[in-house]
Amino acid sequence: MEFLAYAALALFFLIAPLLGISAYLRMGKLEKTQRERNNALNARLSALESELERLRQPLPQLTPQEPEPAVENLATPAMVAVNASKPAPTPHARQEQKALSGLDLESLIAGHWLNRIGIVALLLAGSFFLKFAFDNDWIGPAGRVAIGLLSGSALILFSQTLLKRGYSYFSDGIAGLGAGVLYLALYAAHQLYHLVPSWAAFSGMAITTAALMGLALGRDSQRIALLALAGGFLTPALLSSGVDAQIQLFTYLAVLNMGLLFLARRRDWDLLPPLALAATIAYYIGWHEQFYRDATHLLPTLVFLTLFFALFSALSVLQTRRGGRLTALQILLLVLNAAFYLIALGDLLYDLHRPYLTLALLLISTAYLGMMRLAPPSPSRLPFAAIALTAATLAIPVQLEGEWIAIAWAIEGAALAGSGFRASNTSLRGAGLILLALSALTLISDLPDGGAFLLNARFAVFAVLVACLGMSAAWAFRTENSLSSNERLGFAMAGVGTNIFALWGLSLELWDVFSAGLEQMLSLSLFWAVYATMLILVGVRRNIPVLRWQALALFGLLVGKVFLYDLSLLDKAYRIASFFALGTVLLTVSFFYQRRQGAEKSGKES
DSSP states (O other): OHHHHHHHHHHHHHHHHHHHHHHHHHHHHHHHHHHHHHHHHHHHHHHHHHHHHHHHSOOOOOOOSSOOHHHHHHHHHHHHHHHHTSOOOOHHHHHHHHHHTOOOHHHHIIIIIHHHHHHHHHHHHHHHHHHHHHHTTSSOHHHHHHHHHHHHHHHHHHHHHHHHTTOHHHHHHHHHHHHHHHHHHHHIIIIISOOSOHHHHHHHHHHHHHHHHHHHHHHTOHHHHHHHHHHHHHHHHHTOOSSOOHHHHHHHHHHHHHHHHHHHHHHTOTTHHHHHHHHHHHHHHHHHHHHOOSGGGHHHHHHHHHHHHHHHHHHHHHHHHHHSSOOHHHHHHHHHHHHHHHHHHHHHHTTTOHHHHHHHHHHHHHHHHHHHHHSOSSTTHHHHHHHHHHHHHHHHHHHOOTHHHHHHHHHHHHHHHHHHHHHTOHHHHHHHHHHHHHHHHHHHHSOOOOOBTTBSHHHHHHHHHHHHHHHHHHHHHHTGGGSOHHHHHHHHHHHHHHHHHHHHHHHHHHHHHOOSHHHHHHHHHHHHHHHHHHHHHHHHHTTOHHHHHHHHHHHHHHHHHIIIIIHHHSOHHHHHHHHHHHHHHHHHHHHHHHHHHHHHHHHHHO
């Protein structure tokens, strides 16, 4: 019986590739014939449209000097000929039109449903018979495997017959059933009965997957392509021996992905690539968690990760160049591929090889900029640009530490915002705002220590962030009319942040200069009063209401500090100085406002 199993396996190795090749060639001929028919029909349709257009043209106006009866007699046959060109439908034609309009219930039940139910019943009868034979040991393990291989191949052959008769959907189901039987038979031959070595079972499953790909391509059936994807990715799991076989596994996954991506590209099947990438990620995570232990795996792992990344990235570029715009599934593939590669690289290189990780991130950013240039000018370029910016931004915290991260992100954000204003690009301006916000959050979460007055790392971070926020807000103020409401709000918040961080940074410096608590509180009161006064003056001179409201808010904070804190805690001398300074500043500002209102009122009256 073992000889029978080997013979069936050898026969399967010969039949399975031929099935895929045969289906591909047959469908190629059918496509060629259909293309020729379509071309002929298009030519005839164009000729008929030209003739109809010619008949629709008005006849030339004749102006004979004397009416001739012959002209009237000639017009009648012409009209008759035109009207006679459309004959009335015959009774036979009416019957054909009625038949084509839809099948009656009797034909639907007898000709379609009973046919499919009968096939399913026969398949179940055969399954029950085989189970009964297996339970009674009529057929041994080798015979069971042979029956599985032969029946699976026969089902795929039978599906070809069904396809020729027009049962495309049912044919795909039978082909999938046959493929499933083949996978199970090969699995049983190795894992359950140990009749064949692992390489033989693996080769058989790989050939089955290749045959399904050929069938999918030949039949133009995405359903069979999905079956090939499922069978192809289940093969390593079904035949796993629990031993580390990184090179073999990842090589197989690379070849399988090449075939699936070729199908997706050839037939525009957008569902295949994300599923293939998700399965590849699952295999990588499973292998990494179980077998990745030391640096001996690092180089081959990086090579295969880069190969997977290159395969799916190439498909994304080709999809963009073909369609111009990316679909939701194509954008999902682009983002998932980049995220997987970046996360995997960070996991492998962050702890021990940060310089190499930084270089890799910069190279990835450059690569995505190149992909963006390859894409046609359209919104489809934006995902590539966003990923390039993300990779470059991630390189900063990888290589730098502490306050330098906030400084680098602030400079990058201001550069992007400035580029967005010069190029009138909303996306660049939005990316700049995001980076400026990240810089501010980084500074808040990890405030550096101070040092010499104004000559320390903490004040340097505040100064750079304030400068970048201020420049961005100033650029937005100059082009305010061309910005959307959301952008105006975002850059207005950047302007407010400019004054908040400037006030905060300088207050910290003054606090460190004076050692005594009383001197510290008095210096803060005086500084806040001066800063609020400057905001008032600039806001009035430049007619910027946001600055004036910030000044009033700061005056309110100052009044609360003086009356609630300075009044109860400061000594007499400091208390007098604090209240004197506050009163003087508030009266000056009030007088300035009243004078301004009077000038405006007199100007209106005149």
